[in-house]
Amino acid sequence: MVSRVIPVDTFDLVIFGGTGDLARRKILPGLFRRYCAGQMPPEAKIIGAARSEMDAAEFREMVREAIGEFGSAPQSAGQLDAFLERVFYEAVDAKGDGGWDALKSHLRDDAVRAFYFSVAPSLFGDIAERLNHKGLSTPDSRIVVEKPFGHDLASAKALNATLAQYFDETQIYRIDHYLGKETVQNLMAVRFGNTLFEPLWNAQYVDHIEITVAETVGVGGRGAYYDKSGAMRDMVQNHLMQLLCLIAMEPPAKFEPDAVRDEKLKVIRALDPVEPQDIVRGQYGAGGGEDSYKTHVENDRSRTESFIALKAQISNWRWAGTPFYLRTGKRLRARTSDITVVFKDAPHSIFGADAGRHRNVLSIRLQPNEGMTLDVTIKEPGPGGMRLIDVPLDMAFADALGTDTEAVPDAYERLIMDVIRGNQTLFMRGDEVEAAWAWTDPIIEGWEARGDVPVTYDPGGSGPEDALMLLHRDGRRWREIKV
Template identity: 50%
Template structure:
């Protein structure tokens, strides 16, 4: 019988900490990571002896690096949160090391900058193609100890084989309990509140199943185009960039069974069961139940914008999808015969991320004066604002029994006066404290790729170009037809 590997000791809150960011002057670091760490610093969530080391290939000294940060980072912190004294205190924690991640000799320079007895967090804010090289070089330089942790950014691989290869290579240097595969959607307050909504309240559980739920729709819509990411995005597309990670993780939380505890593995075991219960899509299913789209010129927010093929660095005639809608089915008792619709796209009508649970129609309506079908929905908005809304029917004032939908609203910003951390800040604090619950385990990631890969292969076999949709709309008309076949509609169409 094979013995399981011992768990890595938990992080010590007061131990010295070195947080090392590979890609430390890149877009992710400037826009998200450093602002999040600044907020953690301001609110006392970093261990006292924390040093943050940004790594990059630029031949800079520390002063040149700090000057770069001063020009870039405060804009992403915002005027309300930025304080000159706090910013200076944060800068005192920062250092810069010129490191080319592909050069093993450069890692000796990194080792000289680290505290000898500190816990270490290595954040790999680089292309996934560098993950293996970085871990190999860290190991060869003796920079990994039992208290070290590594954070891997998405997308983790291009397909199942590359994801498995990265996971295997990283596992040669880090135990699974040291590996934090980050998905920032899992750090959103409303996503974590969904766990409480489901498992902390008795009123929903009896109805959270077939046949009481008619359908579920999960939308992550962006109003922006590919912008400066076109070179990366064209080789990735919406399925790999969004469905394989963000939307499937949201689906897992909606559909999972109650875990036995909040222990990380207990939660992730239940999420894995959902991924393994997803019914695989055959080529015929792919043709019928998926829609690919690509935005053309249009208007967003009253401003004219170009189409995907006119974006800088997009190859002529590219068939990369910027929109995906699909119908998924979960093959278990709870979700039998409940269609689950996933949708994501760029250059859509508005920026919106939400989960909509539509409850079943009444078997018989007493209210014939009402011009519309009675619809009960639970709507969970993730962005741009975060709130939970339960849509019910009520009688219109006046004579007769005409019904009108009304909503019970939980506005989280007004319900709680406490400051609400942004997703990256919350997840970085979890990494520092060694909490794995809101991070993907290896088998989760690989199960997601196992379900997604046949869809991508099916598109290749079909050979169809993505359907065009004008920027500023909700995607191709075929996505509405996909819903209509199940007597449903996207929320904005009802």
């Protein structure tokens, strides 16, 4: 099946931090893939902006190398050269006056203006101010803001207030790349496009829901940042929270930005405080030829968690009594992100105790091999009575749709094109971010006040044993993290 590519309006995209790691790994290769797919107008312009002194030719060579290293777009002869003709560069002082007039000279009045803040959050306010005061922004301009969006509620409010001085909320795109994944968007299609699921999507029929984001890597070169953040701030407050909202939200009246985000906000505000006994924090030790967390961050006294599991409850009519179990961590057995919806047992089994316990389970794989699996109960083939087994109805998107996984747009590609279109559906609103921090802050403050210390876990497994007990004591089990 060939996907339909809808071109966007012509645009001028300025990437602040254009020489940085995110730009090299994701943004620039993603833009090239959209160009090769025919979605980028031929007159579109991409302008890198950073502190580094280089000319356009040097920047283009850097872009060429980044695409060669991190890109995977099928290309014909000359496509890369043609793409690079649309790439420019200006050295800009984010805190001063240097380079802004030269940057402005690249921008056209008849093109969508988008500014991607691929820089440290401490520079967001400086750049926003200069875009406004130097006359680069217009009422239709958009800014893309990368996480972390604040370190706590107070800093998030301050950052929102700073950006609001220069840009309207309709111009601010707070990006979370998890929301750009094909499967995450398919989650909404499955829920709200199929009468099979939505009538059952509530506490009456769902026993519990698990959200897992597991990584095999450690903190690596991010040690200095990560030790001040931890898994709660780095992953739960944003990525896992967004997945929770999409799973739990009420059907919006329409698939429109504010309608969707209104329902997500209601979920966050309905979250109960998390009790201390419903939180497990861990920190990976040494093993598998890798150093321990403390060695990576160069802090022998660190109490920062590289793993967290918690049990969340939503106090509303749809979900009262149905627990949501969230976990995420580094140096685990496999790199995987999935959502598991475990439905309740049939109210009465006509097959007797010997048939065993069988449940329908919907597993949504975000990575790798995006797809969905629904476990259904059938009779085991052969004679010998009514023996029941569970079998998966497996839909891997690449197989079911006949698409090449390499041709499926990356999350960043999709989200950047949404910015150009002016579609904020998959971006976080300011009040949504603040509500997430308002729920997160008391959890962090609680374990800091108690002096809780993360338990050490062996790398290459499923995390701390205590995390397994979080479900075992409720008579449940985590879905296995599979390689």
